[in-house]
Amino acid sequence: MSEIKEISRENSSELYAKAKTYFPGGVNSPVRAFKSVYGTPLFIKKGDGAYLWDADDNQFIDFCGSWGPLILGHNHPAIREKVIEVMQNGMSFGAPTALENELAELILSNNRFIEKIRFVSSGTEAVMSAIRLARGYTKRDKILKFEGCYHGHVDALLVKAGSGLVTFGETSSAGVPKAFADETIVIALNDKEALTKAFGDFKDQIAAVIIEPIPANNGLLLQHQEFLQYLREVCTTNGTLLIFDEVISGFRVSFTGAAGLYNINPDIITYGKIIGGGLPVGAYGASAQIMSNVSPEGPVYQAGTLSGNPVAMAAGIAQLTELLKPGFYEDLNNKTKSFVNDILTFANQRNYPVNISHIGSIFWFAFDTTDTIRKAEDIDPHSMNRFKTMHQHLLNSGVYFGPSGYEVGFISAAHTMAILDTAKQAIFDSLNVVFAPSQPSSEGTALASKDDFRE
Template structure:
């Protein structure tokens, strides 16, 4: 495929944008090639700046549940533009969407709209500290909660002894109260609470990890997490930026039968626009300013355009919840096809899937922890990615990101993807010789 226009745009972008992009994964560095620049998209297809068309499994990292440029999500958007997109005043659209979120996700008894998933998680953590009067936060290795300073941390040689920042520019004071444990590590979780349970304000968790590939929690891990937070007076925060309204109308919480104290949402609730929200138990949320003493504000929080698109999407999902079953059926078909294609080619893979999200790891399974994720062969994934791209299939440009199906992905799309995978896995096998 000719990608000369994308290459030219990339070179020009490097003059004014760090690395030529506005978010690191877009640089395609993990797959050793220049990025593809998008021009337009519709349904399950995306077209690049050179006119090449691809079947898309990035789906803007999850929010395009109905596919790109959905007429359902975009309905009435012209009227919103004509009426004005920002007032600095509250609107009825904020109320409508908040009520709908609370109806679908009962744990969110009160909701505060913000502008991104990162803003939601950082605000929820501040609220947890303000509510409990404690400072320490527990997160899990491999879970990403945005680029908030206090959460860009990985565990050191001992989780309880020191942490290692995953970015420069983080003052020690910002990360000294962040504890890090192993995702799905039940014994380690117990040890953390045994040592510091009375100091922990909150535990923040991706209930299904989506930023080290797709990794689901074990039942025992969730049960212990729920028990230990309650017994120790710590709040349980679900980061459902990826999973909220993608895995079902009640997100991962509904799927696993849990009720977090606080929950964070992201761009899904804005139909793909920049938006976020945090919510939870009324007694906790009443500590948010102007009602309480935990300050948080934003000029564009609850902007009418995002509220309108979000309401269109969530209201449609409410009216047709069978969409989730249809997406899962397509994902199951794709999962089986990938495993079959890899097996026939003699390539070792493990496919993790939950709902319409999946990840093939280039390693022998199971893959349930961050350390197991890191055994994946990234060179094999690079070969696989490039081979799929040449067959017209656009995958996440990193082994450590999830694939997202949408309601617009058809059985024919999936079959075409499987056929491409048969070719791609053969190339992986040839590389490994």
């Protein structure tokens, strides 16, 4: 293995120093501050296909993909041309356009799990609206969520578990009133006993259970289909709505997301990321009966000046049209499986304690274990020091992962086999560095910060 020269960050460092005079921490979303990895943040100048370029003209193979929405890669010509075409007529009207109908028809005609949809401007906004809808529909107040699932920075859901099998949420951010957290019940993932007890303790009080069916914001905590099916049955029995937060998994693992992959019909689904083609967007959908409760048809109020923004709708139309082409998901998912299996084979041959969970075109490295991790509590925080070393080596080798070991990686249609082969070699070299005898064991070393790891 040849010695890797450290990349220049001079321009990025200057931009970051200036940014800190404008923004809290110098960023507009916490994980971008690189607090969990080495060095100062990279300021990105350009993206094209599977590649990124930073302000110092370093080129990287990108596995972040703007945290998931760029399933076709950066600057895809079909999206770019559609956006430019629509922009010629204006960028925002605060009024209906035919583009909203077109994108809604693309989604609804190819997704049997929802009958009506409402566009918003972010995944957080979609989840916030879905929670309000569930409470309005059931006329109940309490929400049940799972430790390790992230649903945006909604006050009632920005909570963590306390001690015990079933607990009320404890606020995990300043500014979240205790009264809000007290309406949220938090239990561990993949735990039928805790789920059953929660419904026993709070009978007829739980409006909704919300879950990432493919938890991908705190590692990739793959759930057994049996547990998700049990969750569906418990909700049905108790008159509680089941919300699938598919902001990441929707249109990523399949066109119909995890609902389609597992063949489980939730009551409400939230979307984001991919349906905007790289522009800000979110959506929530359900049966016509449930959605009839949303204003102006029903009493549950929700609004947004930029909801259904024509430029975002245009990007979504262009992207989803590509995703509907025959064989798109099969090709992408097979490519990802091959990529992950080759890395695992390399690691296993050298007895490196690392596991890579993957589903569809999403993957995640877990260090100091070879087991599949299904609960947030089973992630060893000390192992994040392994990721810090890996991340630094990969940046210097021209490979970009999101700057947190709790974040997942994404493969896009723009990642050719040749590009993935190049990235694999860099990953092989990085694993040799991470597990070199000269490297200290992660056990006992300073903990990488888990704070601010979510984009």
